[in-house]
Structure formats: C-alpha cells, structure tokens
Amino acid sequence: MDGPRIEVAGLTKRYGDVLAVDAVSFTAEPGRVTGFLGPNGAGKTTTLRSALGLIAPTAGAITFSGRRFSQLPRPAAVVGAHLEPAFHPGRTGRDHLRTLAPLAGVPDSRCDEVLAMVGLADAAGRRVGGYSLGMRQRLGLATALLGDPAALVLDEPANGLDPAGITWMRAFVRSFAARGGTVLLSSHLLAEVEQTVDDVVVIARGRIRHASPLADLHALASPETVLRSPDEAGLRRLVSRWPDALMEDSVTAVIPGTTAAEVGAAAHAAQLEVHGLTERGESLERVFLRMTEEAA
Structure with a gap:
C-alpha cells in the first residue's frame, strides 16, 4: 500500500463573523497514524470536512499527494472517510453498503468483504436501526473501506466503542498504517488515542497549538x-x-x-x-x- 501525503496548508474557514479555522497547517504522512486532537468545537470536524470537499474553505487548501479531493480521478480508492454517521434505520448493514458500492466503483461482493473486516458479518442482514452505537461506528468504517483506499480520515472513531471495541479499532488502524496507509483521525481525548497515534496535532479555538511526533510531547x-x-x-x-x-x-x-x-x-x-x-x-x-x- 502506498498511502498519500495529506497536507493541510493555510486552511481558513469563516462563517460570517465567526472564524472557525484560522490558517491551519500540518501534514499526515504515509505509514503513520496522525492524531488530530482538540476539545469539542476546536475546528477538527470543519478541517476534516474541508479535506473531503464537503465545505469550501475561505482560504488555503488540503491535498492528497498534491491533489485536492475534487481532483482525484477515483476518490474512494485514495481516501476513505468516516465522519458523522448517517444511515437509513430501515436498511440492513449490507444494503447500506450496496447503495454506495456503485459510487465507489466496486462490486457488491466488496460489501461482504468489508463487513467481515470490521466484524459485522453476522449482523449484515440486520436493520441498522437496531445496531448499537459501536456497531454503527464499525459500519461507518466499513463504508470508508469500500473503495480499498490508501488513506483513512476518521472523526472520533472510538466514540461509543466499549473497551474491547477500542482495542480492536486501535489494532485495525495500526495495521492499516503498518501496511503503508495514511491515517488521520480526530479525537477530543488524548488518552483515548495515545496508544494508537504516531504523531499529534493539537488544535484549539481554530488554531494549531502543537504538532510533533507523540514522543516529543514527553519533553513538554x-x-x-x-x-x-x-x-x-x-x-x-x-x-x-x-x-x-x-x-x-x-x-x-x-x-x-x-x-x-x-x-x-x-x-x-x-x-x-x-x-x-x-x-x-x-x-x-x-x-x-x-x-x-x-x-x-
């Protein structure tokens, strides 16, 4: 796997008089897990949504090995994203993925592959409305994996997971990066991802406060x-x-x-x-x- 280098350069986003993100710059490197950390409302989700073209930034850009998301010929094969879970409660887990498979350019058989990867093979035929929060998080990850991407962008991926689920998520993310993939994940708790990430980027009030390998935090x-x-x-x-x-x-x-x-x-x-x-x-x-x- 050859993951892209994710580069955030001078990203700024205003909503009227509110400056949500102010000249944010950092990178997430292939083969590493980068933790994007900050309290709720710090600007994490705005940054990630901008990376995926869901929000138009006021200034700056986010690129994947030099290309913006909108310039990728087959985006699902480059970056898989799991931000705010949005599922039709009446659909089964498998049917949810089947509706998205054509957009990702993959056959229906890929749906069962990713459900097995995230531990939902036995729940594939159940309606999503009956899933627990942790199961919906796994389904969101399965959605991100549909196109067999080389990068993952995950917003609070451990939210709602029990201790066993957190351990599983940690191992999955570490394994993805070990194969050369790029992982950028957000969290508002360093303790939650401390054993997962290689690099940390701390944002507060829309501005970057610190960026370094995790080990360098010990010096502070x-x-x-x-x-x-x-x-x-x-x-x-x-x-x-x-x-x-x-x-x-x-x-x-x-x-x-x-x-x-x-x-x-x-x-x-x-x-x-x-x-x-x-x-x-x-x-x-x-x-x-x-x-x-x-x-x-």
Missing part, C-alpha cells in the same frame, strides 16, 4: 509529585500552598511542577503523616489539557 511534561496521607485536613492545608495542586481523593494529592524532595521537606516541616510520596512525569493527557486550556 513537567514533573509532578503524588502525596498520600491519612490526615485529610492536614493534607489539604499543606497542598493549598501550590495553586495547581489537585486532590485525587481524600487521601491523595497531585502537585504539578514539584519534586518529591520539595514536597517531602514541606510535609516534614508541617509534621504531616506521610504514607506515600512519588515523583512522576506529568501525564500526556494533562499536557494536552494544559495546551487547550491556555488557548481558551
């Missing part, structure tokens, strides 16, 4: 210390000196930007009974939240 993580004490009142008094400290529960506090030595010395001076003192790096999810909160 500041140290934090976890302190445990059975003396809840004393623990709360002690950690009140750090404005960013969080009480995880009545006996556990997390103090960002500190070392165990600093917190331990403060606890000793306050004569606080300590049952646990651990220094660790800030979680990537917290780094992500810090970026988006700073933007807000």
Whole structure:
C-alpha cells in the first residue's frame, strides 16, 4: 500500500463573523497514524470536512499527494472517510453498503468483504436501526473501506466503542498504517488515542497549538509529585500552598511542577503523616489539557 501525503496548508474557514479555522497547517504522512486532537468545537470536524470537499474553505487548501479531493480521478480508492454517521434505520448493514458500492466503483461482493473486516458479518442482514452505537461506528468504517483506499480520515472513531471495541479499532488502524496507509483521525481525548497515534496535532479555538511526533510531547511534561496521607485536613492545608495542586481523593494529592524532595521537606516541616510520596512525569493527557486550556 502506498498511502498519500495529506497536507493541510493555510486552511481558513469563516462563517460570517465567526472564524472557525484560522490558517491551519500540518501534514499526515504515509505509514503513520496522525492524531488530530482538540476539545469539542476546536475546528477538527470543519478541517476534516474541508479535506473531503464537503465545505469550501475561505482560504488555503488540503491535498492528497498534491491533489485536492475534487481532483482525484477515483476518490474512494485514495481516501476513505468516516465522519458523522448517517444511515437509513430501515436498511440492513449490507444494503447500506450496496447503495454506495456503485459510487465507489466496486462490486457488491466488496460489501461482504468489508463487513467481515470490521466484524459485522453476522449482523449484515440486520436493520441498522437496531445496531448499537459501536456497531454503527464499525459500519461507518466499513463504508470508508469500500473503495480499498490508501488513506483513512476518521472523526472520533472510538466514540461509543466499549473497551474491547477500542482495542480492536486501535489494532485495525495500526495495521492499516503498518501496511503503508495514511491515517488521520480526530479525537477530543488524548488518552483515548495515545496508544494508537504516531504523531499529534493539537488544535484549539481554530488554531494549531502543537504538532510533533507523540514522543516529543514527553519533553513538554513537567514533573509532578503524588502525596498520600491519612490526615485529610492536614493534607489539604499543606497542598493549598501550590495553586495547581489537585486532590485525587481524600487521601491523595497531585502537585504539578514539584519534586518529591520539595514536597517531602514541606510535609516534614508541617509534621504531616506521610504514607506515600512519588515523583512522576506529568501525564500526556494533562499536557494536552494544559495546551487547550491556555488557548481558551
């Protein structure tokens, strides 16, 4: 599989006086999974819909190996997309795909192939109205796969999946990229896709806040210390000196930007009974939240 390079260059979209996306630029490379991350309303779906020609951008462009979606001679063979699920509840899963197969330029037999790929072979004859949210997500992925594309564009693909479904989706996406495909997927939770993506692009309030390989996010993580004490009142008094400290529960506090030595010395001076003192790096999810909160 030879996936296309997806390039977003200076993408801007205005709705009247509202600037939904502001000069967004990033790339998604073949053989890698790129996570497009940001809170709800950050501009993720607007960007993805622009990539597929569903929205006309005010400025800028999105290309697949140099071609816009509208310029692709057979789009379904280049990029498969799953954005907002839209299914007729009275149709079966198989019939839903059969209505789209001619548009993708594939025979009806391809419908059963992709249903098997996403684990819906046994539910192919059931009406979509009786599908769970997770099953509809799988059907949406099957729709994206109809044309045997070299790239996937997925909007919140893990939404509605149970833990087993998330594990399956992660393995499927990783396998697709390992075969040379390009994957661009959005999410509002880094923790949800942390084990899936290779690269991260963080957007907030319509602007890119960070773009790098996932591993580089660790360099932005500041140290934090976890302190445990059975003396809840004393623990709360002690950690009140750090404005960013969080009480995880009545006996556990997390103090960002500190070392165990600093917190331990403060606890000793306050004569606080300590049952646990651990220094660790800030979680990537917290780094992500810090970026988006700073933007807000």
